[in-house]
Amino acid sequence: MSNAAAPEQGLPEQALDVPALQAWLQQHIPGFQGPLEISRFAGGQSNPTYRLRTPRKSYVLRRKPPGVLLKGAHAIEREARVLMALANTQVPVPHVYGLCTDEQVIGSWFYVMDMVEGRVFWDASFSDVPADERAAYMDAMNEVLARLHQVDYAAIGLADYGKTGGYVARQIQRWSGQYQNDQDAGRHPAMDALVEWLPKHIPAADQVAITHGDFRADNMIFHPSEPRVLAVLDWELSTLGDPLADFAYHAMMFRMPSDILGGIAGVDLQAAGLPDEAAYVQAYCERVGIEGIKDLDFYIIFNMFRFAAILHGIKARSVRGTASSANAKEMGDRFQRVADLAWAQVERANQRAASH
Structure with a gap:
């Protein structure tokens, strides 16, 4: 869920230590001046996110949840790192002022970035804009993802941001x-059938790029x-991975219904002013300089499987009564x-392969 898009709500009982936070902000943000007003963004994201208002401007704070956490989960330090590394590239990201690893300040690690004001669209049909403008919004997403995948990750200090190679195989196993x-x-x-089928069909091509992991309109x-696009948010799942798998996750919107990840399967694309899947894939391929994605079906199946596994985990937590989100059962x-x-x-x- 997009943090800057979610409605805001009052602070919970365990409110942040405002004087301690304000002292940190004054130290790390040039020209910072209070008074400081804080509200939390509502929603299901795993890292609590807050708007910090001052008379001059607003900022966003993302923190690890307080308490004991699973190893590797809620790695906001990775989010802060990738955002700071991308700051001088063609990928639009919010400016990060700093990462705080001193738990004495507010009780857990956090980072602070600019609040980017703009619009968020909750599905890829862009139904809130005139039909003749929607293709341009789709193309803007396509362009930004292509730019991300062309960043020289080693040159911006991210050579050790993940393992290089074998990404899809590791993900299937995990x-x-x-x-x-x-x-x-x-x-x-x-x-069960997917668990058996996927490892036998992994493509030989194994490219490496910075991957977002959850690249979609909202x-x-x-x-x-x-x-x-003014800013890409929610880098929680980012790593060094296969750019074709990352693109396929994004392109999965063409095969997902509207109530799952804001998909556009079943939409009359031509009437809605939207490109079809083939045109969208072609636009990406031209931008990154490849002929096409011959294994697109595999990559989309892989991403649907990965998403199904995530939903299975949510369902299990719901059954155990340990899910944090109110809509966990529905998910x-x-x-x-x-x-x-x-x-x-x-x-x-398989049918397509048999007919060729």
Whole structure:
């Protein structure tokens, strides 16, 4: 969920230590002046996020949740690192003022960045703008993702931001293990079939780039009136990975229904003023200088499987009563649907292969 887009709410009982935070802000933000007013963004994101208002401007604070955390989870230091590394590239990101690893300040690690004012669209149909402008909004997303994948990650200090190579194979192994080892949400035939099918069909090509991991319309701030991305948000899943897998996650919107990740499957694309999947893929390929993505079906199936595994985990936490989000049951209940959708893509790909 996009943090800067979510409605704001009052602070919970465990409010931030305002004097301590204000002292840190004065030390790390040139020209910072209070008084400081704080509100929390509502929503299901795993890292609590706050708007910090001052008379002159607003900032955003992202923190790890207080308390004992799973190893590797809520790695806001990675978010801060990738945002700072991308600051002087063609990828639009908010300016980060600093990362605080002193838990004495507010009780957990946090970083502070600029509040980027603009528009957020909750689905990829861009139905809030005139039909003749929607293709330009889609193209703006396409361009930004292509730019990200062309960044020289070593040159901006991210050579050790993740393992290089074998990304898809590692992801399949990781999510298959999580699915098989967590019995509370049950098994599903389509998911079991995917666990068996995917490792046998991994493409030989193994490119490496900075990958966002959750690149979709509602994780971006658009210009208030133009089809232009001002900031890409929510870098929690970013790493060094396969750019084609990252693009396929984004392009999955063409095969997802509107109630899952804001997809546009079933939309009359021509009537809505939107490009079709083939045109969208072609635009990306031209930007990154490749002929095409011959394994696009595999990459989309892989991403649907990964998303189904995430939903399976949410469902299991809901069953155990440990889910943090209020809509965890509703999200978890989509697990079987997404697994079925992924297996339907396998059958579709097989039919296409048989007809050629």
